[in-house]
Amino acid sequence: MKTDAPKVIKLSEYKKPDYLVETIDLVLHLDNTKTLVQSTMKIKRNTDEVTPLILNGEELVLKSIKLNNETYTDYVHSTENHSLTLNKVPAEFTLMIENEINPEANKTLDGLYKSGTIFCTQNEPEGFRRITFYVDRPDNMAKFTTKIVADKKLYPILLSNGNPIARGDLEGGKHFVTWEDPFKKPAYLYALVAGDLGVIKDTFKTKSGRNVALEIYCDKGNENKCHHAMESLKKSMKWDEDRFGLEYDLDIYMIVAVDAFNMGAMENKGLNIFNSAYVLADQKSATDTNFYGIESVIGHEYFHNWTGNRITCRDWFQLTLKEGLTVFRDQEFSADMNSRSVERIQSVMGLRAAQFAEDAGPTSHPIKPATYMEINNFYTATIYEKGAEVIRMIQTLLGVDGFRKGMDKYFELFDGQAVRTEDFIHAMSVANNNFDFTQFKNWYGQNGTPLLKATSKYDEAAKRFTLTLTQTLPANAPKDAKAYHMPVRVGLIDSTGKDIASKVLELKETTQDFVFENITSKPIASVNREFSAPVKLTTDLTFDEQLFLMAHDSDSFNRFEAAQVVSTKLILDLIEDAKAKRTFELNSKYVEAFGKILADNTIDEAFKALSMSIPGEGVLHQEQAEIAYPETEAVRTFVKKTLATAHQDTLVKLYKSIEQKEYKLDPKSMGQRDLKNKCLDLLSYVEGGKYNSLAFDHFKAATNMTDEIGALTTIVHANSVHKDEALKAFYDKWKHETLVMQKWLTVQASASDESTYDAILKLEKDAVYDRTIPNLVRALLGQFVATNKVQFNHPSGRGYKLIADRLLELDKLNPQVASRLASGFKDFKRTPKVLQDLMRPELERIIKTDGLSKNVYEIVSKILG
Structure with missing residues (x-):
């Protein structure tokens, strides 16, 4: 095992920075391989001690240093420690540094890099040190001014934080734009973008009457896919004013969509840089989930303007x-x-x-x-x-x-x-x-998920109901862990399904009794409504009482939860049957209750679609001391097959009852499409491929991506006779749309049949796949690791070797993406010994690799323990 383990950073060792940067004026002369960065910083000592000034800097070519306009030579530049130490500096001074960087060679996607033909940045958490030497930590907040100089023909759009204050043409076909951000910020919120981009524009009037210019930039030709993002932005701005009284504080708000990005999006002040997956959408190429996600992520990054940027x-x-x-x-x-x-x-x-x-x-x-x-x-x-x-x-x-x-x-x-x-x-x-x-x-x-147990007692004579709540700390909690203060929302329901009590209980002790007086008949307790505390809950409710909550609970979450509790217990029992080679049989009351949900016309389509969900493999694995991968998959398949066979007439009727003459993006229409696709998926489990043609017809007739990819997923995961034809048709139609091809890769990587491994090897060689684009790696390898538990944990060990090989290759390019793949091995200690014996050599091979990033080292060392 490697002896040069990376240094552990400790919160207890925090000390304030010795020096603070008050202002920084940047000039960047953009070039693919030799971008010149000139920074002028006003710096002030932040301690009584006289100490050297240590600046962070990584992959930088130092050209010159001036202190108060005089050439400065009393420094040490350590490329090994990624630092620049200035040994003697005054209490206040101006520091000018020139350095050079190579954006084209920067495949980490941290700092300044090229995404296709676009220059862009990602500086959270510590990327700014790849642009210039700086006190690169969030408690060093400065006012930034940026002058960007670039070829006008290649890069007509030049963007940075704040408001534009100057622009003009220069010699040699170049031009410049200067940006000033009036708000102090840490370097992680700095952003720069340059390119030949398409744009859509709009305005938003704040509650105080100011007009804010809104601009969303993308690759030319994709402008029509930005309108949902723009509407989401305006909704976010209005909502934050209404809900929290927070108004936007600059004259302009910009979003830029780029293909190569490590994260979903970044809240840089006034200039958000987004993974294109969270900006670009139209009904033909984006699913309802994509639209929903875009609205959410646009909101998230906008809301950061106050909760993240201002504070x-x-x-x-x-x-x-x-x-x-x-x-x-x-x-x-x-x-x-x-x-x-x-x-x-x-x-x-x-x-x-x-x-x-x-x-x-x-x-x-x-x-x-x-x-x-x-x-x-x-x-x-x-x-x-x-x-x-x-x-x-x-x-x-x-x-x-x-x-x-x-x-x-x-x-x-x-x-x-x-x-x-x-x-x-x-x-x-x-x-x-x-x-x-x-x-x-x-x-x-404290780490770990607390366990909450609810038991009850009813005293008929005293008309008193007592609910006892007991919290237990998880096995991996710290030794000195203490009881939590948790709010537990509770409702009491009578035999007619009516709420007779509802309140938030504050649990502070290990065990507490909560007494409800004047309860005239024995109620059923609906505990942790709205999931008011993030715990694992067990109750003393009987199977029939859970079914009652499934049918009657006024709290939508707990109605859904009752169905999940019942199905989880049944599936876990069946997994034990599978391990013992016993015959499967699904509880008839559960099958009947599931049918009642399908036939219930009082619940909306979106909730009905969610209620049809069978607990996922990952959730079921959490309940197993030793994970039974093939048995879990086999039982889930059996349950779906049983439910589909028992209710196929109702499912077909429900499927056919949903007709949408036009595409609408509203909660009801999205719920209808989800329900229709859930019916189609469940019907694919009926023996003999009886509904293969229905799924293929659905695929061919689809007028939106939700239906098209929904049908394709059903066809591929059912290993339908139409699988190859459907995959080819989808590929031929969409191969020039990167975001859509990510869906195509995901569908195949998550198919649990034996052919998936060979399919992945083939897909890696396809023209649509590029391992330098994180989205594509996540769509293929990330999906395989995260969701295809049976094939990743294949008894031959081939899944482990494949991912170990790929993450070591990726670690040289992009350690962040590689470490996410390494997390796929996290269940190592709970896999059967025969699989541990196959996984361990791969983990040890990874950790012994020379030059391994600290990103991957940290994850794998924890997995190995």
Whole structure:
């Protein structure tokens, strides 16, 4: 094993920067391989000690240094430590540095790089040090001015943060634009884009009457695919004014869509750079899920303008301060724009599939970690999604109005500052009569998913109902972990399905009794409504009582949840039957209840489609001490086949009842398309390929991507006789559309049959695949690792070797993408020994590789333990 393990960064060792940059004026002369960067910084000592000035710098060619206009030579430039140390500097001074960078060779997609013909940047968390030497940390906030110089014909569009203050033509066919950002910001929020781009423009009038120019840039020819993003932006701006009283603060707001991008999008001040997957959409090439995702991500990055930009993080340990809060805000936005119940269910499904698995595995960490090796590895579901759940609990405890008061106080106290999670909690407390969050802070510092058990007792004579809640810390919690303060929303339901009580209970002890008086008959308790606490819940409800909640609960989430609880228990029991080679039989009451959901005309289509969902393999694996990969897949297939066979007439009738004469992008129409595709998918499990032709006809007749890719997925995953024909037809139609071909790759990578491995090897050689584009790697290899559990964990070990080979190749190009693939091995300790014996050599081969990035090293070392 490697002995030169990367250094561990500790929160406990935080110290403020010795020097702060007050202003930085940048001039960039853009060139594919020799971009010249000139920075002029006004710097001030931030400590009583006289210390050297240490600047971060990576992959930079240093040309010259001047201090107060005099040539400076008392420095050490260490390429090994990625630093530039100036040994003797005064308390206040002006520093001018010239350096050169090679954007074309920068395949990490950090700093300044080329995405196709476009220059663009990605500086979060530590990319700015790849542009110039700087105090590259979030608590160093400066005012930025940028002058961009480039060939006018090749790069007519020159963009940076803030407002444009000058522009003009230069000799040799060049031109320049100067941008000034009036707000202080850390370098991670810096952005630059240059290219020959298409644009759509609009305006937004703020509540105070200012007109803000809105511009969305993309590759020429894609302008018509930007209109949904523009409408989403205007909705976001209006919503943030209405919900939180927050108005946009610059004269212009710009979004740029690029193909090669490590993240979904980036909230750089006034100039958001987006993965094109979260901007470009029309009905022919984008699914309803894509449209929904675009609205959500556009909102997320816009909301960061205040929760992230105006108030930012003191250090990267505080990442959830901006990300958890902003995910909560984008979830609330999506809920208000669409169906609140559907949004909540989808958010929790995503949390359970990704974050619960992360929380139980070797890379488990609190939402505010105490240590890290590589900060890029902490852009995780825990920081984001669990972080959002913690914010949601604060709103539940304080109420919507109390939470708004806390937000107002947060901006009043900390606008323009780099702060900590404690500062956010402080604002929430003082705005709400000094609400005591002392115990609640355990959510920030403890990892693992808490277990909550609910039991009940009814005293008929006293007409008293007692609900006992017991919290248990997970096995991987810290040794000194303490009980959580959790809000548990509870409803009591009588025999007619009517709510007779509803309240939020505050659980603070390990075990607490909550007494409800004057309850005239024994109720059924609906616990943790709206998923008010992010826990794993068990109850003493009987099978029949769960079925009753499935049919009657007024809380949409818990109605959905009852169905998931019932099906999860049945499937886990059947997996034990499979392991013991016993005959399968699905509970008849469950089959009947499922049919009632299909026939229920009182629930909307979107909720019905969600209610048809069978728990995913990943969720089921979390409940297994030793994961039974083939048995889990076999049982899920059996359950779907049983339900489809029993209710095929109802499914066909439901499928045929949904006719859309025109494409509409509203919650009802999206729900109808989802339901129709769910019916089609379930029917594909009926024995003998009885509905193969129905799926193929659906595919050929599709007038939108939701139906087209929905049908293709059904055809491929059912291994239909029409599979090859459908895949070829889709390819021939869409091979020039990169975003659509990502869907084509994903469909094939997630098919669980034996041919998938060979298909992946073939697809890697296809013209549409490019391993330097993160979206394409995620669509093929990432999808294979994340969702195709049977083939990734193939008994031959071929899946492990394939991914180990590819991540080592990718690590040399893009360590962030490689480390995401490495996370696919996280279930190592819970796989059967025969598979562990195949996985371990691959993990050891990875960690012993010379030159391995700290991104991959950190993940694999934790997996191996």
